[in-house]
Amino acid sequence: MSELTAVAMSGGLDSSAVAWLLSRAGRPVVGLSMLLWDRSTETTHGRCCAPLDLGDAKRVARQCGIPHYTIKMDREFRERVVDPFVDDYLAGRTPIPCTGCNTWIKFDLFLERARALGAERMATGHYARILDGPDGLELHTAADAAKDQSYYLFELTQEQLAASSFPLGDKTKPEVRELARESGLLVAEKGESMEICFVAGGIREFVEEQVAARPERFAAAALGRASEVVDRAGSVLGTAEPYYRYTVGQRRGLGVAAGERLYVLDVNARENRLTVGPERELLASGLAGERLHWIGSPPAGEIEATVRIRSRHPGVRASIRPGAERRVEVEFETGQFGVTPGQAAVFYEGTRVLGGCWIESAR
Amino acid sequence: MSLAMGAAYFDNNATTPLDRRVLEAMLPWLEGRHGNSSSVHRFGQAASEAVEAARERVAALLGASPAEIVFCGSGTEANNAVVFSCGRSGGPSGHLVVSTLEHPSVLAAAARLEGEGLAVSRVAPGLDGRVDAERLLAAVRADTRLVSLMLASNELGTLQPVREVAAGCRARGVPVLCDAVQAVGKVPVDVGELGVDYLTLGGHKFHGPLGAAALWTRGGAHLDPLLVGGGHERRRRASTVNVPAVVGLGVAAELAVRELEERERRLAALRDRFERRLEAIEGVVIHCASAERLPTTSHLAIEGVQGETLMIRLDLAGFAVSTGSACSSGVVEPSSSLLTMGMSEAEALSSLRVSFGLFNTVDEVDALADALERQVAELRGAPAAATSDV
Numbered sequence: 030m031s032e033l034t035a036v037a038m039s040g041g042l043d044s045s046a047v048a049w050l051l052s053r054a055g056r057p058v059v060g061l062s063m064l065l066w067d068r069s070t071e072t073t074h075g076r077c078c079a080p081l082d083l084g085d086a087k088r089v090a091r092q093c094g095i096p097h098y099t100i101k102m103d104r105e106f107r108e109r110v111v112d113p114f115v116d117d118y119l120a121g122r123t124p125i126p127c128t129g130c131n132t133w134i135k136f137d138l139f140l141e142r143a144r145a146l147g148a149e150r151m152a153t154g155h156y157a158r159i160l161d162g163p164d165g166l167e168l169h170t171a172a173d174a175a176k177d178q179s180y181y182l183f184e185l186t187q188e189q190l191a192a193s194s195f196p197l198g199d200k201t202k203p204e205v206r207e208l209a210r211e212s213g214l215l216v217a218e219k220g221e222s223m224e225i226c227f228v229a230g231g232i233r234e235f236v237e238e239q240v241a242a243r244p245e246r247f248a249a250a251a252l253g254r255a256s257e258v259v260d261r262a263g264s265v266l267g268t269a270e271p272y273y274r275y276t277v278g279q280r281r282g283l284g285v286a287a288g289e290r291l292y293v294l295d296v297n298a299r300e301n302r303l304t305v306g307p308e309r310e311l312l313a314s315g316l317a318g319e320r321l322h323w324i325g326s327p328p329a330g331e332i333e334a335t336v337r338i339r340s341r342h343p344g345v346r347a348s349i350r351p352g353a354e355r356r357v358e359v360e361f362e363t364g365q366f367g368v369t370p371g372q373a374a375v376f377y378e379g380t381r382v383l384g385g386c387w388i389e390s391a392r
Numbered sequence: 393m394s395l396a397m398g399a400a401y402f403d404n405n406a407t408t409p410l411d412r413r414v415l416e417a418m419l420p421w422l423e424g425r426h427g428n429s430s431s432v433h434r435f436g437q438a439a440s441e442a443v444e445a446a447r448e449r450v451a452a453l454l455g456a457s458p459a460e461i462v463f464c465g466s467g468t469e470a471n472n473a474v475v476f477s478c479g480r481s482g483g484p485s486g487h488l489v490v491s492t493l494e495h496p497s498v499l500a501a502a503a504r505l506e507g508e509g510l511a512v513s514r515v516a517p518g519l520d521g522r523v524d525a526e527r528l529l530a531a532v533r534a535d536t537r538l539v540s541l542m543l544a545s546n547e548l549g550t551l552q553p554v555r556e557v558a559a560g561c562r563a564r565g566v567p568v569l570c571d572a573v574q575a576v577g578k579v580p581v582d583v584g585e586l587g588v589d590y591l592t593l594g595g596h597k598f599h600g601p602l603g604a605a606a607l608w609t610r611g612g613a614h615l616d617p618l619l620v621g622g623g624h625e626r627r628r629r630a631s632t633v634n635v636p637a638v639v640g641l642g643v644a645a646e647l648a649v650r651e652l653e654e655r656e657r658r659l660a661a662l663r664d665r666f667e668r669r670l671e672a673i674e675g676v677v678i679h680c681a682s683a684e685r686l687p688t689t690s691h692l693a694i695e696g697v698q699g700e701t702l703m704i705r706l707d708l709a710g711f712a713v714s715t716g717s718a719c720s721s722g723v724v725e726p727s728s729s730l731l732t733m734g735m736s737e738a739e740a741l742s743s744l745r746v747s748f749g750l751f752n753t754v755d756e757v758d759a760l761a762d763a764l765e766r767q768v769a770e771l772r773g774a775p776a777a778a779t780s781d782v
Contacts, residue, residue, distance in 0.1 A: 033708075059708060098704050100724065145701045145771060147708065 122371025446642025551688025600644030
């Protein structure tokens with residue numbers, strides 16, 4: 030038998046295009062969808078995993094002439110992605126659940142399931158490239174810089190890269206849409222899903238709903254309680270909404286009058302307190318990171334690289350100093366605004382993703 | 393990989409292929425002949441005659457009288473009708489007894505009535521897949537309005553002590569619903585012998601068409617129609633009668649009467665052959681193997697192998713089986729009836745249901761056993777066979 034490839038199908042344009050490309054190439058392909066967030070009992074739903082989208086995945090699979098199955102992984106998704114997302118907000122961080130979903134669900138459990146079904150490889154609609162390098166497999170940015178998703182994939186391992194393929198990595202989004210149109214794919218005109226897939230409305234409402242629904246899981250003493258707003262010197266300036274509704278760098282919704290514009294500098298979950306100050310105080314010279322990961326072999330010591338501190342950040346040159354227990358210190362060449370705990374700092378050399386870490390605090 | 397269209401079908405408990413003889417009887421009513429069986433003119437009369445002939449055939453299959461047969465659209469509808477009719481007669485209190493093996497069309501209807509204020513007792517089967525009659529009867533109270541026990545489990549194939557339960561309920565004056573959807577056409581079903589008050593069946597489970605089912609009500613048993621809006625079916629089920637499907641159901645019933653013994657023998661031979669072949673696979677457990685069960689069903693678990701994974705692998709290899717009862721959204725959940733009978737979640741998730749039908753052949757059964765053996769070996773990490781049918 031020739032090698033069976035599983036395509037992770039969400040019902041969106043990109044993964045549908047992957048299924049089409051592989052099925053046209055005449056290779057054995059099976060379409061798999063994950064039911065991650067069962068909203069069958071809710072009246073409103075977000076974009077991902079809405080019954081409609083999984084229906085689209087099935088219809089596209091039929092169009093491609095490939096078998097398709099839906100795998101229920103909602104319990105795992107809740108434990109590994111959604112609950113930690115809520116935990117992060119409650120701890121005063123601003124998480125990016127997509128990375129965790131890639132690391133813990135798509136390229137871990139889901140890949141494992143695909144292999145159990147007899148698949149040797151898994152193809153996804155991610156915009157990133159996997160290239161052979163002297164030091165093993167390398168993860169690179171997509172050809173379409175505007176669509177690049179390499180930032181969200183920094184935690185992948187050699188083993189995961191070896192089992193994965195990103196057929197859209199060297200295509201641009203307009204090319205993919207054109208391909209879908211030419212092939213008459215049912216989802217050719219479908220829009221982008223930019224929101225967090227499991228959050229239908231506002232994030233703050235989502236967090237509060239989750240905590241209220243399972244108080245035994247989430248300890249949140251300050252739920253719904255006004256936070257205290259202080260300046261760097263500790264003087265109380267007033268009160269604001271509960272701390273978890275704010276993110277570092279936020280200006281709006283503070284409701285504190287001052288001579289100059291004030292920004293959130295720090296979110297203190299334990300004290301339900303926001304520290305605010307002028308914009309210049311947001312400028313960080315570096316960051317402290319945790320859960321450091323290298324895609325290739327770890328460097329011997331300190332290295333220089335370009336660091337992106339959020340998905341749309343253009344990047345800044347920095348010194349990266351790995352420490353003990355997967356901790357790391359990153360020092361920017363020039364100060365950066367918006368170093369936000371809970372986001373990832375991803376290290377690049379040119380187009381290559383070297384690795385990254387999770388931001389613990391600004392320096 | 394392309395969709396395996398020439399796949400061998402071993403999911404006959406979900407639905408069965410239509411018997412050609414049934415199809416031939418239906419065809420004139422799909423092309424050429426038409427008429428609303430309620431109409432007075434000759435078209436209507438001809439349709440009505442065909443429907444009544446079907447009613448006689450279905451009645452004959454059950455040892456019933458034709459006037460006691462109500463044609464419905466599905467087994468679900470028939471079960472819903474009985475549960476709601478009995479549960480809602482006599483005010484907002486009352487009590488129902490159901491086994492946890494029951495089909496969702498009984499369980500969900502009971503749950504809805506529970507929301508309306510009724511009490512519901514749910515009685516679980518033992519690990520032999522059989523509900524204990526004494527335990528079920530012990531749950532009956534003075535205000536019990538209905539006891540529901542299926543004749544054969546759709547998942548396990550195990551036969552239930554319906555006769556004993558019905559006898560006990562009769563003594564207490566409590567009506568009994570027997571969902572016989574999975575049993576009819578596979579084992580003898582006689583309403584007089586069972587002694588129940590309501591019995592339901594569906595055509596597509598025994599090589600008849602989809603969209604035709606029947607509800608038998610003992611003469612004089614109360615039935616508030618679920619559907620209202622016309623005098624059809626002696627005011628027991630409003631809707632224009634689905635004449636082609638009902639004609640097909642009638643023929644399927646007649647064939648079942650004629651061929652029942654031979655069918656039982658043939659199906660049991662296929663099942664036994666399959667189960668003997670499974671002995672070659674290490675860690676196979678056939679659930680409820682020593683219980684009285686349908687000749688159509690093998691419910692098994694393979695140690696360390698997820699049922700869903702195996703089901704998908706078999707589908708890719710061209711064999712359609714099931715992991716238990718199919719879920720409407722196409723994803724697999726551990727079966728609640730298996731959990732209530734005391735299986736662990738892991739055991740329930742590792743189970744696989746293979747259900748045989750009249751059109752399965754010995755060669756297909758052998759090929760399925762081969763494929764199963766090969767897939768299990770691959771999953772357990774043995775070197776994959778050089779040639780595979782995937």
